[in-house]
Amino acid sequence: MTAQDARPLRLAIVRQAYNPFGGAERFVERALAALGKEALEVTLLTRKWQGEAQPGLHVLQLRAVKAGRLLRDWSFARAVQACVKEQAFDLVQSHERIPGCDIFRAGDGVHATWLDLRARTLGPLARLGQRLSPWHRFILSQERQMFEDPALRAVICNSRMVRDDIARRHPRLADRLHVIHNGTDLERFHPGLREQHRATLRASLGVPESRPVLLHVGSGFERKGVPALIEAMAHPELAAAELWIVGRDRQESRLRARAARLGVAGRIRFCGPQQDVTPWLGAADAFVLPTLYDPMPNAAMEALASGLPVLSSTSSGAAELITPGVNGECVDALDIAAIVGKAAKMLAAMQDPEKSVAIRIAARKSVAEMSKEAMAVQLVALYRQLMARVSPL
Structure with missing residues (x-):
């Protein structure tokens, strides 16, 4: 075992607002519980924190401009990019669309696809407003830059649907897309x-x-x-x-x-x-x-x-x-x-x-093989694989 394998992975996870009910939050909790603090040292980069402290999870609350969601998201992205340059993280995994991170977990899917599907429910004026929205235009730009950024080494997709969608929109990323389904607590959720x-x-x-x-x-x-x-x-x-x-x-x-x-x-x-x-x-x-x-x-x-x-x-x-x-x-x-x-x-x-x-x-x-432990095994394998290679996956 190498020294790198012996010490915990220093992983930064980027999530703007962290609260007990979100899917990304449960992703973090399950990864911590399954991997343990000996294998994984997590720093959460966030602007808004709710919930209780967890062993093995360090929280860095970053400042963001609170003047509308466009300035908020723009300033948070810049704060994350500055923090990553200052800290010695092994890997940076973002749950937000921010260029320059090692891993993007596409838990929210593809914003461009969401807008296409949402447009089905809108009238002509509302569809025009969606297309012209400064915030949507900013998120689409961030998403495009992130997927085209050479720093992006892997994309975690929580379904084949998302993997296929990203591969269609960004063929260059096809071999960097990894399907890792969300881990479910099969002991807590059961037919009993x-x-x-x-x-x-x-x-x-x-x-x-x-x-x-x-x-x-x-x-x-x-x-x-x-x-x-x-x-x-x-x-x-x-x-x-x-x-x-x-x-x-x-x-x-x-x-x-x-x-x-x-x-x-x-x-x-x-x-x-x-x-x-x-x-x-x-x-x-x-x-x-x-x-x-x-x-x-x-x-x-x-x-x-x-x-x-x-x-x-x-x-x-x-x-x-x-x-x-x-x-x-x-x-x-x-x-x-x-x-x-x-x-x-x-x-x-x-x-x-x-x-x-x-x-x-x-x-x-249908979900019997999708435990939180199975998710953790796949995640740590991906993290170690990324750390062992200089070139992107």
């Missing part, structure tokens, strides 16, 4: 949650055991497909079902009003953000996430691990985990009729004792 929590949570909410329940988990309701789900709930095929929405969004009051106008407010529960979603997964019958764009939602993986069938959009990395009719369904994010039909189909199957057992087994099996 049904027996542990179903009766208790439903009783506390006044929901009968026989009532079909669709569960949505995720903040950023517009992107995550909540408007489409509210529309779907107004259709007769889902008249007997409830929809539980776990998460937060500034548009909640508007969406509540929309549900009231459609006459479904009594069957849609806005449950707010939950630190522990396991009771909700245990009490629901199916998980629905018809997101406009999502590279690989942790919530969908946790639902599958918990034995729930998942309704995914085709513009989500979760779609590559779904075998239609076996452990879930896939739909276009804006196809309300398909969402209604597939959601009703999943609920009907989960009401059948024999089918529901097979679905729960298939759902769990």
Whole structure:
């Protein structure tokens, strides 16, 4: 063993705002827990920190101009670049689009693709505004510069969808793209949650055991497909079902009003953000996430691990985990009729004792090899490989 292999890797992780609910944050927590401080010494470069201190994680809060998101993001990027020059990190892994880092973890996917997909929901004037937006133009420029920067040695993609998208847009990077799926806590999320929590949570909410329940988990309701789900709930095929929405969004009051106008407010529960979603997964019958764009939602993986069938959009990395009719369904994010039909189909199957057992087994099996430990093994192998080579991968 060399001296380099004996000491911890000094890894800097760049994340603008760090809070307990984010996917990048859980990525850091799982990597620390699985690798241990003996193997990995992490410094978080951030401008906003929430949460509790963790062993092996050092936090450097960098200053950024608080005068609109354009100046904020521009100044944070410059602060990161200056800090990296001053510190002796072995590797710098950015979860933000900042040129000059060794690794980019494309947990948020490709901004250009997100804008293309979001444009489907906008009118002509809104699409023009999106194209002319100084902030979007800045992020697109940062993204392009980052992918073209020779310092970029590897891109971690959390789905094949993201890998293929980046390879199509930037063919030069094809051999630097590494698919490492998000690690799921398979001990915490498991089919036994049904027996542990179903009766208790439903009783506390006044929901009968026989009532079909669709569960949505995720903040950023517009992107995550909540408007489409509210529309779907107004259709007769889902008249007997409830929809539980776990998460937060500034548009909640508007969406509540929309549900009231459609006459479904009594069957849609806005449950707010939950630190522990396991009771909700245990009490629901199916998980629905018809997101406009999502590279690989942790919530969908946790639902599958918990034995729930998942309704995914085709513009989500979760779609590559779904075998239609076996452990879930896939739909276009804006196809309300398909969402209604597939959601009703999943609920009907989960009401059948024999089918529901097979679905729960298939759902769990689809993520059984995607543990946080498996993710950590792949990450450390990539880190060591990068450290051992002078030329980019």
